Amino acid sequence: MIITKEEEMMLNGERGEGVQKAMEIIVALGKIYGAKNLIKIESAHISGVSYKNLGDEGLEFLEEIANTGVKVSVKTTLNPAGIDLDFWETLGFKRDFAEKQIKIIKAYEKMGVKTTCTCTPYLTENKPKLGKHVAWGESSAIIYVNSVLGARTNRESGISALASAITGRTANYGLHLDENRLADYKINVKCEVKGISDFGALGYLIGKKIGNKIPYIIGVKSASLDELKALGAAMAASGAIGLFHIEGITPETNMKKMIKENAEEIEITSLKEAYETLNSDVKDIDLVSIGCPHTSINEITEIARLIRGRKIKTELWITTSRYLYNEAKKLGLIDVINEAGGKVIRDTCIIVAPIEDLGFKTLATNSGKMALLAPLHSKVKVRFGNLNQCIKAALEGEWIDN
Amino acid sequence: MIIKGRIIKAGNVEGEALVSMEPIAFFGGVDPETGKIIERNHPLEGEIISGKILVFPHGKGSTVGTYILYRMKKKGTAPKAIINEECEPIIAVGTIISDIPCIDKVDIKKIKSGDKIRIEGDTIYVNE
Numbered sequence: 001m002i003i004t005k006e007e008e009m010m011l012n013g014e015r016g017e018g019v020q021k022a023m024e025i026i027v028a029l030g031k032i033y034g035a036k037n038l039i040k041i042e043s044a045h046i047s048g049v050s051y052k053n054l055g056d057e058g059l060e061f062l063e064e065i066a067n068t069g070v071k072v073s074v075k076t077t078l079n080p081a082g083i084d085l086d087f088w089e090t091l092g093f094k095r096d097f098a099e100k101q102i103k104i105i106k107a108y109e110k111m112g113v114k115t116t117c118t119c120t121p122y123l124t125e126n127k128p129k130l131g132k133h134v135a136w137g138e139s140s141a142i143i144y145v146n147s148v149l150g151a152r153t154n155r156e157s158g159i160s161a162l163a164s165a166i167t168g169r170t171a172n173y174g175l176h177l178d179e180n181r182l183a184d185y186k187i188n189v190k191c192e193v194k195g196i197s198d199f200g201a202l203g204y205l206i207g208k209k210i211g212n213k214i215p216y217i218i219g220v221k222s223a224s225l226d227e228l229k230a231l232g233a234a235m236a237a238s239g240a241i242g243l244f245h246i247e248g249i250t251p252e253t254n255m256k257k258m259i260k261e262n263a264e265e266i267e268i269t270s271l272k273e274a275y276e277t278l279n280s281d282v283k284d285i286d287l288v289s290i291g292c293p294h295t296s297i298n299e300i301t302e303i304a305r306l307i308r309g310r311k312i313k314t315e316l317w318i319t320t321s322r323y324l325y326n327e328a329k330k331l332g333l334i335d336v337i338n339e340a341g342g343k344v345i346r347d348t349c350i351i352v353a354p355i356e357d358l359g360f361k362t363l364a365t366n367s368g369k370m371a372l373l374a375p376l377h378s379k380v381k382v383r384f385g386n387l388n389q390c391i392k393a394a395l396e397g398e399w400i401d402n
Numbered sequence: 403m404i405i406k407g408r409i410i411k412a413g414n415v416e417g418e419a420l421v422s423m424e425p426i427a428f429f430g431g432v433d434p435e436t437g438k439i440i441e442r443n444h445p446l447e448g449e450i451i452s453g454k455i456l457v458f459p460h461g462k463g464s465t466v467g468t469y470i471l472y473r474m475k476k477k478g479t480a481p482k483a484i485i486n487e488e489c490e491p492i493i494a495v496g497t498i499i500s501d502i503p504c505i506d507k508v509d510i511k512k513i514k515s516g517d518k519i520r521i522e523g524d525t526i527y528v529n530e
Contacts, residue, residue: 021498028410028494057434057469060476061499157465159495 001030001171002037010167018070022166029160030171039133039172042151043075043126044165046108047137048158049117050082050352051101058158059100062107065162071112072165077121078113079138079158080294080319080349081105085117091345092358113165117347118321120229120294122149125323130251133176135164139240140233140293140369146243148228150251152176155242175242181252183216183245183259185209188267193220196299197386199231200368201274207239209266216259217246226296233293234368278371280381287360287380288312288394289350290387291319292370297327300344304333306391307340313397315360316342319349342394351377364393403528405508410489412523413503417482419517419528420454421510422446427463428470428496437479455519456481457510461493471496483521485510 009015010023026038048054054062081101084091088098109115116124119138128134128151136142136153137160145151154174156164164170174180187210193202206215215235223231223246235241244250245258252258290303295318303318318337320328325346328334334344350363350370355378364383365371371384383389383399393399424445426432431441437452452474461467471493474480484497489506497504503521513519513528520527 024411024498025495028489028498029491031408031410032489032491032494053466055466055469057473058466061469061472065499157468157491157495159468159499160491163495 001027001035003027007038007169016068016070018065018068019166021065022070022163025160025163026167026169026171030173033171033173035171035173037172038169039176040168041074041135041164041170042132043128043134044072044161045077045079045121045126045134045136045138045141046113046158046161046165047079049079049104049108051097051104052082052352052354054104059104062104066107066110070166073168074165075126076113076165077126078108078115078117080119080352081117081347082353083348084345085347087345093354094357097354116322118294118323119349120296120321123294123296123324124321133170135161135170137161139236140229142242143232143236143244144229146175147232147245147250148225155240181243181258182214183263184213185215186259186263186265187215187217188265189217189219190267190269191271193271195386196227196230197366197368197384198271199223199227200234200366200371201271201278202268203231203234204238204274204278204368204372205268205271206244207235207237207241210239210241212240214241215244216263217244220246220249223249226299229293230367234372237369237372274368275384278368278382278384280383282362282381282383283398284362285314285364285383285393285397285399286362287315287317288364288390289317289319289370290366290390291317292349292351292365292367294349295320295324297324300324300328300333301331302387303342303391304336306388307342307394308336310340310395312341312394314394316394317350318342318344320344320346322346350374355380364390364399366390403512404530405512405526405528407485407505407524407526408507409524410494410504410506411497411502413483413501414522415455415483415503416520417453417455419457419513419515419519420446420449420451421513421515422458423510424458425460425462426458428461428467428492429464431463432470434470434473434477434479437474451481452479454481455483455485455521457485457513459487459510460490463492465492467492468496468499471502472500475500475502485513485526
């Protein structure tokens with residue numbers, strides 16, 4: 001691997017101990033994946049933020065590296081934490097957990113990371129442009145950036161994204177290279193796909209069928225950005241997919257042929273299998289949860305429209321970023337939701353928060369990703385359906401099949 | 403015997419080899435408090451890896467394994483060095499942040515548990 005003079009200085013410790021460690025990580029990953037050189041990145045997004053996942057080991061590591069005085073050198077955003085950083089106490093989170101979580105955020109802050117904790121930084125202050133190189137963690141954000149924005153990142157871990165943020169470099173391999181962005185499978189969708197939950201169901205099926213390969217989807221005629229967000233998130237959770245193409249919809253498909261000559265074709269004729277697998281048979285619902293990935297303004301607007309002037313019977317958590325919360329507040333949407341009994345929660349989500357500590361046993365959601373992961377991470381039983389069904393469950397206190 | 407490998411994390415150390423022909427998951431597979439392998443039915447189940455030159459094909463399992471290596475180093479239960487056939491990111495990043503020498507691209511079948519190992523740069527001396 002060839003590295004520049006400046007990169008060599010970082011590696012030799014001439015830019016400080018923290019930069020040296022970060023560069024050692026980037027170079028080691030480059031060796032492992034056979035990169036020929038390093039490339040400069042425009043931004044980074046760091047996963048590995050919740051104390052629930054990092055534990056004391058991760059906290060100790062982050063405090064130690066922050067104490068070396070090292071700073072990130074490119075725009076860097078942060079994934080959701082395990083709590084709403086302001087309202088954790090009223091939401092019922094434990095003090096010990098909250099204190100450790102706040103220490104983690106402080107360590108990142110010390111390194112110059114923007115601490116808007118969200119899995120959708122591309123809806124706020126970190127939106128990479130077509131063809132640009134970045135180093136991102138968070139599977140749902142990685143796949144959105146690659147597929148919907150057409151920027152380029154590998155599936156980074158929390159530490160490798162941090163190392164890239166510090167050095168401003170990533171190793172040039174994988175999805176950074178043109179030849180590795182071509183689809184391995186043609187997915188021919190022959191059923192109707194409409195709304196957030198349908199796109200999540202489709203993503204779940206594709207991830208299950210093709211694992212870590214790249215799909216080229218045909219037969220989907222239109223999709224909103226929110227639907228693409230749900231599709232990618234589910235696909236990246238059930239498989240390990242970092243990039244998808246939809247013919248005529250995702251940007252790279254309009255520029256050149258993005259599928260391999262020998263791509264195998266798979267037909268999807270129904271989403272029934274996904275809805276059956278992701279649903280349990282519970283009827284009483286404790287919590288209705290919308291916002292995995294974090295909700296956009298359009299989604300918050302739609303929820304407010306559905307519950308305006310009504311009273312809900314379950315808990316309703318809408319998770320979003322601090323940035324969009326403030327926007328929704330200005331539009332009066334937060335008040336509408338609060339008056340109906342719902343909560344709009346910032347900085348965190350159901351997957352990375354310790355919600356098992358809060359006594360929730362059953363949950364309804366329109367997110368394919370959450371329906372797949374919540375039972376594994378938080379030991380709750382899940383109902384998965386479209387937004388109208390979820391809001392109906394919140395109003396009635398129980399799940400009603402369509 | 404002298405074996406050449408590829409440096410993942412540089413460092414010179416000496417110690418006794420502990421060899422597994424199966425991959426190792428540090429998260430869930432190793433107890434960081436005691437340094438004991440706790441994965442059920444693992445060929446090294448019950449063995450202590452602390453202070454050993456740990457030889458195995460590659461890491462497996464959760465990326466949290468990276469932080470487990472770091473924890474072990476802080477607790478004094480970490481292996482002295484790691485030799486892999488093909489290093490992957492969990493082990494590579496774990497050894498770098500924990501300052502544990504690590505070499506890969508090594509035919510690990512040539513090393514037996516109990517061998518006396520000395521690592522200097524990219525060179526491994528076995529019973530030399």
